[in-house]
Amino acid sequence: MLILMNGNEAVKRVAHNPLVWFARRILSGVAVVWAAATFAFLIQCLLPGDRAQIIINVRSGNVGPAAPAELAAINAQYGFDQPLVVQYAKYVWRILHGDLGESYQQHRAVAGIIAEQIGPTIVLAIAALLMAWAIAILTTLLIAGRDNIWSKLLSGAQIFLATVPPYWLATILLVIFAVNLRIFPVVGESSPMGLVLPTLALALELSGFFGQVVLNEFTRVLEQPFVTSARARGMSDFGVRLHHVLRHAALPGITLSGWALGKLLSGAILIEVVFARQGLGGVLVAATSSRDVPIVSGAVLISAGLFVLVSVIVDLAYRILDPRMKLT
């Protein structure tokens, strides 16, 4: 159904000594981040056109070619006149010291820019993840294995939600609930109420994906012999769903959370623009349209790091939820 990572992937990766496992995860994570950093560096070099020219024009708000003296000053300032290898070595060295370079446009450290913007984005992403989970699990508990009009409607709604562009949904939610009904603020900023609509816009799409996966697994597990066993012991239908089935059905969903983070970050970029929220989204879009490559490549690096972190957490969660991981 979905374009997802294989649920068994996490299972395969697990080694048996937790420490060895952890060390291996960290190492491969570092490798991923390093590769992402190299990728980010290549982006900066690949940029067509003269970087110094772009920097000058972006700064002055003008168009047209700059004088050679001006260009030379900028080239010297950013070290563009050095050989690529030297630039790369310096770049890696700086990254090791937490320095992601300086924004062409904002004249500030990229690390600082991302640090101050990523907070709201992560809050939004996590809120959306939790809400998506809550929606997916609640609907699944209610509709899985039942054959009535509600289950049909809700499972149809899940498929529908999974294909609704979240930015479009966001605009509609904004106009209806904020501008017209005035239930939520239009400019959310950091208030909890202001978080509701963006979170909803992001979470609804994701809950559609989660819902389908969890529902599939839930329906499959409902037919498992151990579920029948539990029923045969006199357990109620809801008890069976809650105590036996849910945990199984949640497992593939847990694995999905790593994938979901990427999707949420993508979505958050769009949603933040719609809601004019502070966050990585606005910065990235501005940076993209002004060719502020250090910010874009810094974001690439950070999100790769985040992904690695989250996948370690996901694997850990998997190990906790699925005791089978420790044995076999």
Add this chain to the structure above:
Amino acid sequence: MLSPTARPTRRFTGRSNHLARKMAATLAVLSGLSQWTPSVHAQEGVAVKRGGVIRYGHFQEPACLFGGWVQQWYLQRQYSDNLVARSDDGKIAPWLAESWTISDDKKVYTFEIKPNVKFTDGTALDAQAIADNINGWLSNNPDLRNPTAAPYLSDSFELAKAIAPQRLQVTLKVPFEPLLNVFAQSSQGILSPTALKRGLAVNCEKPVGSGPFIVDKWRHGREVTFRRNPDYNSAPAIAKHQGPAYVDGISWKFLPDQTVRYGSLITGETDAIYDIPAVAWKDANSRFAVLRHITGGTPLRLALYAARPPFDDVLVRKAFAYSTDRKAAVDTSFLGSLPFEGNGALSQSSPEYLHELGQAYAYDIRKANQLLDQAGWTERDRNGVRVKNGNSLTVRISYSNAFLKPDGEQALQVIQQQARAAGFDVRLQPTNPADFFAGRNLGPDDYEIVLLYWVAPGAEIFRISWKPDQNGEPNRFNPSRFQDSALWEVIQRAEQDFSSAERKGLYQQAERKIVDEAPVIGFTVLDVTLATSPSLKDVWLDHGSVGEPVFYDAHFDERK
């Protein structure tokens, strides 16, 4: 002026009243300057409510809190003071300079600087500080160079120096009358030299001026917060009051999405917003106080590449102008929120503007066809596009949304369709800001038409647009590549002429010539619109400059 709100009267109290009188006295002795007579607040004695924070929803967020882009000017207007101010009618008024004299050869300006003014970091704002600023603008130091002042002044400026603690002298190589206009623009606000030493990165983030507000914090992507400068004592003469601002501060939010921005005003989450969406123009006028300033300088215009075919032929340039009903395009696309501007040379709020040129080249398809036939574009291909010597009459329009509001794109689509009737094959080349700034679609062979504007108080902008290439160095601010030495001659004469009537005449002569040669065709204006909630009073736009919103005099209604 198109501002729908009546210009409120001004008000002087206490010490500032005294200052004003002193100013008036000083001014009286000045030669060559028209007199500045401040009016007195009609409601003197009625206490104005103090306090409150203005929540202002702005459109674009710049990368630095000062610089050459007009979005940066708006911010700078809040925290810095200029040497001089410019009133609605184009007269120069005192600001940091209480008075000034101009030498007979018009090359030496001597300014008397207001005493006891301090930057908000405690640095004294004296003649030396101002001289440091001005010299920095024209230096090659990237941290100090001013991208607005430099192109105006680089040909004429020689030196600025403090000849006494409160006396500043600016020396020019050649007379340049618009000097004070240039000094009056917000981008030339004076910044603390101590603070400037911290480098561009810090200054962008937290610039230090002497203005009514202090930059408190810039939460990137969200807002800039300003707090009141409690010791403010250097308001311009054109302000409505003197002394510290009434409100405690400004929360200057960046709300690029116009639905969110306008929506936030509707729901009362902001007290004022910038750039009313065209689609909400009527609604805004019925609900809120609407302020508007049409910026001076050039209108938003179509610059026709005049250095190669087809637009090297003035007949074709004119034909293109006649073939497009730009008024209809503008009226429909902007839903009445922006006026059509037929004068491609100068915007209607400039003092030198000629009204009779405002409707130049009104839609006339017959004339367009006639001119094209005359120019030899007689054949047409299967699609109805005119052909001459085997070349199609193809016109590529480069533009960027950095210079065009969302609705403007629609207007271009109308033009595209209309020009087709006359046999033009118009192609749109939208370019994102970064590429545009990087020169994409702007090379000599990349476009026939480009859409641009340059804000300024008035006709002094001609220097920037029409200075011919010199010593092989092209004028990068002249995208039409139209070079006319006679025109340049007139412009230079105007700049050196200190008689306002004559200068105006000269500028208008240049203006006629530009419109007549049609290297640029009028389209619409750039405007600044502000909608404020009924409870927020006395916000005004600096019509003398480029319409920066001024919150210094603003205060909340008693009800709030």
Add this chain to the structure above:
Amino acid sequence: MLQAPPKPVSQQADLLTVDSLHVSFGRDISAKAVVRNVSFSLRPGRCLAIVGESGSGKSVTARALIGLAGRHARVHARQLSFDGTDLIGLHDRGWRRIRGNGIGFVLQDALVSLDPLRRVGKEIGEGLRLHGAVSSRQELAQRVIALLKLVGIPEPEIKAKQLPQQLSGGQRQRALIAAALALDPHLLIADEPTTALDVTAQAQVLALLEETKTRGKALILVSHDLAVVSRVADEVLVMRQGEVVERGTAAQIFGDPRHSYTRQLLDAVPSGRPRGSRLSSSAIGEQTEPAVQSPQTSRPIVLEATNLVKRFKGPDGTLRAAVDGVSFELRSGETLGIVGESGSGKSTMARMVLALEGPDGGAVQFEGRAWTTLAERERRARRRSISIIYQDPLSSFDPRWTVGRILSDSLSMDVETSRKRQERVIELLDLVGLSSALLGRRPLELSGGQRQRVAIARAIAPNPAVIVCDEPVSALDVSIQAQVLDLLDDLKRHLGMSYLFISHDLGVVRHISDRIIVMRQGRIVDCGATEEIFLNPQSEYTRSLIAAMPRLVRDPEISRPSMMLERGIA
């Protein structure tokens, strides 16, 4: 023992009465019921066995008794009552009171019948908790441990805290029975409780069920395996396609079956049937002369394994030998049976013989020449001389291919023209007793028996010298199993190839093999001619295997095996 107060139950009255039970599925009323007109009654202390092949409706019948026949199931009966409660039209809450409390239910394959994510103890205590039979956590823990002890699981304190997969198959099944017995129900229903267990574990579970019966519980045992049932059942219900074909006491059913289907089932049980005799009904009574009975030492050796070793990395990273120094020889025309319980290394050995897995030590020689030591390129041309028949034929067919293409693909290269190939394919189908109408079918569209026949046809297609049969009949119903075994016998007689026959089922191996190797933990523990092994097993292990082997007990009253369950045998 259990602390729950014994529930008063009349020993004489019927505990369970089923009269004219019908079960059908789906919304379509006219759909044929999968269970039709089943009636029986059961008294405490008695065991009723429901016997039948897949699709006979035996499991559905059992599940209908606890109201879990399945979603969309519609259950009708003239009477359906348990312990005085009318079960017809019982609402959900009523059912829940009966489930676990009145009727305990044990499903087959405990690996999937115990929640793999929950501790065994929790699973067992669940019924106690649900029905409010315990008042405190400590009491619950005590009761769980008592139950584990009751079913004979060693170290109950430790096992209670383990996950199902940490227990052996037999332990799991017993834990599941413990969970069903938790509330001391009057009736225990066990659905295929011994399927998928190794023989020794099977014997232990059967003993436990018997003991339960002697404690006065009523027992319903559902199984496809007549041999299993014959040990415990007092009464037997033989079902076929949803209907009861024969019903009677165990003695009567096993001793004097009346219905032909019952007879057919009994005959199809390979254990105890002499080698060479036919198992399937079509040839009942026809005693063909065993083709090869004489000692075959004179025949040439086709395949010879010497000192084969294969190691795998275990979960803790250490190497573990799956096959550890195995040597044997396979002579032309001979069937060599390889027997062992799961994990004995027999399948790994088969893969090495096929050269799908390279040995870590030792080598296999084929037709007197090197085989496993060859490079794959050199081996390729000779690969068709060794064929394989898998346990699960479905997964060994490309699901997209038709039967015709599958068979044609495995024909030997020298069949040149496509006409000849097609003729040969049809001939092959004919040989395995399939109609050529199946040519265009895909594997999914075939029945289990048909699939295994196609697999056999594929195996014989290239005229191999050796066919490795890896558990070829263990996934099949008895009657189908019988047909397939007969077919294999026939083919060997016709075509004269050798079989390496791998199975965990001693009965099957005994029936088909000339010689037998018994494997345990990667080593050969016994080896010899079939009857020698069975009559005079050399190793202790072989003896225990044979002892645990379920046999058809024709007269249960006299030859019921003694309680040989040793507590603590895992």
Add this chain to the structure above:
Amino acid sequence: MSRSVEVTVSRPLGELLEFICYVPFRVAASLATIGFFVLAAIAPKVLQTHDPLAIDLSSSLQSPSIVHWLGTDQLGRDLYSRVLEGAGQSLAIGLGATALSMSVALILGVAAALSGGLLDSILTRIFDVLFAIPTLLLALVFVTVFGPSVLTEVIAVGIGTAPGYARMIRGQMLSIKGTGYVEAAKALGHPFPRIVWRHILPNAMSPLTAMVTIGVGQAIIWASGLAFLGLGVAPPAPEWGALLNAGRNYVIYAWWLEIIPGLAVTIFALSLTIVGGHLQDRLEGKI
């Protein structure tokens, strides 16, 4: 090598017929919707009621009516006709991006799965790295580097979604590599390339048909997301993302300009998802 016996030739045709005759209603409706949009993409003029580019200033911003089924935009252009006109470009972007990402994913995924060993681990790491970068961010990177254009959009979305597919293809290939029939073919002495070609690839590919179907819808959503940020295709082309981006400014006063293009994207993606899901169910033998 050997010549196979094809006994029933007309099978695929029969299956197609069967597929069409026995589809549930929602699948049929989805197929009809897809057909409608595909027709609009191939021959937009057939379905349009107005010229999608014809400006009629007198009928600007009209709400849906009998004349203008889905209303008009600011320049009086018929929205219904514009949405249909945009279908071509949107579908092309969706198909192009999916084709690109599938090709990349196929080459890398197959290479990884078949090579095993070092190359496999290197390629897997590369997927990991690309997978670690959010799709939209990767797309933004491409737009930053190459500037916005249709081609960039296709490449950005294509590369952005490729790692997910590549991982899946690799997994699929590996699982098929381990199946009984591959082993059986090996035991028959078939050379490995032949096994790959005749067994592994075809069986690994069939789930991809479902994936591609769903992927096209997702690609259109991503692409219109880029356009929504103003980083998409040039006007006046009424590509759906561009329509969405333009409509956003009018949403308070002319809702249809935003709602309708969004619905077009959603309905089209939904139809593809339903059909793709149905295909997948069939392939997995659930139906």
